[in-house]
Amino acid sequence: QLFKMNNFRLANLGFYLFFLINVGSRFLRPFYFEEARGLMHYQSGLLMMISPLIMLVVSAFIHKIKPYFTTRQLHLTGNALLSLSMLMFSFWDVERSMPFIILSMVILGLAMGIYYPTTTQLGMSSLPEGSHGGGSAIMSISKSLGKLMGVLFFSLIFQILLQSFSSNFSSEILLKSSAIQYVFIAAFTVSLINLFISFFTNKTA
Numbered sequence: 001q002l003f004k005m006n007n008f009r010l011a012n013l014g015f016y017l018f019f020l021i022n023v024g025s026r027f028l029r030p031f032y033f034e035e036a037r038g039l040m041h042y043q044s045g046l047l048m049m050i051s052p053l054i055m056l057v058v059s060a061f062i063h064k065i066k067p068y069f070t071t072r073q074l075h076l077t078g079n080a081l082l083s084l085s086m087l088m089f090s091f092w093d094v095e096r097s098m099p100f101i102i103l104s105m106v107i108l109g110l111a112m113g114i115y116y117p118t119t120t121q122l123g124m125s126s127l128p129e130g131s132h133g134g135g136s137a138i139m140s141i142s143k144s145l146g147k148l149m150g151v152l153f154f155s156l157i158f159q160i161l162l163q164s165f166s167s168n169f170s171s172e173i174l175l176k177s178s179a180i181q182y183v184f185i186a187a188f189t190v191s192l193i194n195l196f197i198s199f200f201t202n203k204t205a
């Protein structure tokens with residue numbers, strides 16, 4: 001019954017794809033920092049903290065932005081920023097500048113901070129009274145499935161690319177860097193699909 005509500009249905013699909021993209025690509029980022037760029041573990045950890053910290057700051061102040069935009073507009077903005085961050089990730093090679101990498105992580109944090117609360121509101125506000133408990137549980141399942149499938153999907157792509165490119169590169173570092181870039185291209189492609197789907201949410205939201 002709940003999935004008959006258009007915004008609730010699309011919010012769940014959106015969360016599934018968003019988490020698939022974000023978590024699926026996240027496990028490759030430390031691998032890129034340490035294997036392709038030769039950074040220390042603590043340096044990689046510091047870089048990985050950028051997006052969550054930005055997300056926390058944006059989430060804390062999102063209520064100040066909401067009066068100026070509709071929930072749907074913020075939902076679309078979060079998706080657009082996710083696509084932009086994945087596009088920037090696809091340019092991560094062994095020579096990419098650190099400011100560029102940090103900027104892409106900041107944009108991802110903005111996407112997360114805007115998308116999570118507004119998409120939750122978009123989906124939950126479309127439900128009839130008394131259905132919010134079940135709706136919240138379904139959203140949690142959609143997120144968990146996205147996390148699980150994201151790691152499986154992108155790790156499989158990464159392994160396939162490593163095997164396919166193994167004869168094309170003399171350097172293992174270049175091989176891994178190139179495979180990671182193509183995985184990020186796949187993430188960018190899926191993010192565009194999610195962005196396209198989000199345009200079908202009700203305009204009254």
